[in-house]
Amino acid sequence: MTLKLGVIGTGAIGQEHIRRCNNVLQGAKVVAVSDINVEGARAALQRLNISAEVYQDGHQVIASPEVDAILVTSWDPTHEEFTLAAIAAGKPVFCEKPLAMSAEGCRRIVDAEIQHGKRLVQVGFMRPYDAGYRALKKVITEGEIGEPLMLHCAHRNQSVGENYTTDMAITNTLIHELDVLRWLTEDDYKSVQVVFPRVTSKSHAQLKDPQIVLFETQKGIRIDVEIFVNCAYGYDIQCEVVGEEGIARLPEPSAIQTRKNARLGTPLLTDWKDRFIDAYDVELQAFINDVKAGELTGPSAWDGFAASVAADACLKAQNSGAIEPVEMPPRPAFYSK
Ligand SMILES: NC(=O)c1ccc[n+]([C@@H]2O[C@H](COP(=O)([O-])OP(=O)(O)OC[C@H]3O[C@@H](n4cnc5c(N)ncnc54)[C@H](O)[C@@H]3O)[C@@H](O)[C@H]2O)c1
Numbered sequence: 001m002t003l004k005l006g007v008i009g010t011g012a013i014g015q016e017h018i019r020r021c022n023n024v025l026q027g028a029k030v031v032a033v034s035d036i037n038v039e040g041a042r043a044a045l046q047r048l049n050i051s052a053e054v055y056q057d058g059h060q061v062i063a064s065p066e067v068d069a070i071l072v073t074s075w076d077p078t079h080e081e082f083t084l085a086a087i088a089a090g091k092p093v094f095c096e097k098p099l100a101m102s103a104e105g106c107r108r109i110v111d112a113e114i115q116h117g118k119r120l121v122q123v124g125f126m127r128p129y130d131a132g133y134r135a136l137k138k139v140i141t142e143g144e145i146g147e148p149l150m151l152h153c154a155h156r157n158q159s160v161g162e163n164y165t166t167d168m169a170i171t172n173t174l175i176h177e178l179d180v181l182r183w184l185t186e187d188d189y190k191s192v193q194v195v196f197p198r199v200t201s202k203s204h205a206q207l208k209d210p211q212i213v214l215f216e217t218q219k220g221i222r223i224d225v226e227i228f229v230n231c232a233y234g235y236d237i238q239c240e241v242v243g244e245e246g247i248a249r250l251p252e253p254s255a256i257q258t259r260k261n262a263r264l265g266t267p268l269l270t271d272w273k274d275r276f277i278d279a280y281d282v283e284l285q286a287f288i289n290d291v292k293a294g295e296l297t298g299p300s301a302w303d304g305f306a307a308s309v310a311a312d313a314c315l316k317a318q319n320s321g322a323i324e325p326v327e328m329p330p331r332p333a334f335y336s337k
């Protein structure tokens with residue numbers, strides 16, 4: 001049976017996911033889409049050479065009897081509303097990060113899912129599906145570098161637009177680390193501080209860029225994450241784990257090395273689409289397979305909530321300059337698997 005998907009939001013990642021669901025992955029097909037820019041949605045489908053129903057409103061996609069499961073790929077502040085509506089309709093939903101704009105919003109989704117009685121939500125945290133992060137986690141869990149003591153990480157984007165603000169460095173960008181570093185260390189955050197270095201001249205008035213976010217975890221691991229979204233030189237994700245017996249680093253994406261004109265050269269990527277292209281394929285194939293098997297196993301609404309609890313503390317720390325506690329409630333039994 002082919003799983004019939006409805007996609008809400010046909011911008012950059014919406015189009016990427018539509019392309020991969022129809023042309024790369026097995027067992028699913030996009031049958032309906034919506035975007036507030038309806039003409040843009042039609043043009044996107046035409047470019048992709050895919051025919052699907054186009055609706056004005058995401059709620060029409062969710063209500064359509066033709067649609068078995070939903071992908072939410074619209075702007076961040078719309079995620080909570082569409083995810084809650086999908087749960088109310090009893091339809092599985094893959095929601096891009098962040099699950100909601102605050103821990104409170106994520107909690108409403110968690111509560112609705114628990115009330116429904118069965119997992120329906122997968123959050124679009126793709127890094128745990130990335131081969132490099134998986135290899136890094138294996139080295140840690142097999143004890144090759146001993147107990148982790150410190151992590152040094154960087155999340156660098158080449159540039160961002162005028163509508164990207166200082167808080168989005170947390171809710172839209174750091175949110176990936178907030179999830180993947182919990183997964184990697186199997187630990188929870190205890191406290192956080194945000195430090196602002198000198199601002200790059202490539203930023204604009206609404207954005208303090210770069211930022212350094214400093215965490216302590218429950219086990220006492222210290223983590224520093226540099227977020228630098230106008231780094232100019234490329235798209236660069238770094239993660240180094242310092243253990244008691246050695247160091248493990250996230251591998252660089254493979255690239256051809258050249259020797260020419262007395263220079264050694266390796267190209268860098270510039271776009272998240274290419275950096276995590278395989279991870280997106282694996283996460284969405286897992287969603288499709290799990291929906292068909294009747295049991296979701298990917299990043300859960302609870303993972304979305306946990307990342308947002310930490311994000312809320314980071315936002316507070318951005319404003320206060322102080323070390324702020326991260327207060328994570330106990331995991332409900334519903335999410336214990
Ligand atoms: N997992 C990842 O690595 C990753 C990568 C990129 C984007 N994202 C997330 O995906 C989402 C989309 O990002 P993007 O880069 O594609 O942005 P985008 O601006 O290119 O696309 C978003 C689209 O959503 C549409 N939209 C906004 N409100 C809507 C609504 N109420 N109903 C229907 N459509 C609506 C916009 O018109 C736009 O076409 C964001 O939440 C972002 O955080 C995740």
Ligand SMILES: O[C@H]1[C@H](O)[C@@H](O)[C@H](O)[C@@H](O)[C@H]1O
Nearest residue numbers: 155156157172173176229272
């Ligand atoms: O939506 C994108 C995406 O999540 C990328 O992975 C991240 O590097 C960007 O900062 C963010 O704006």
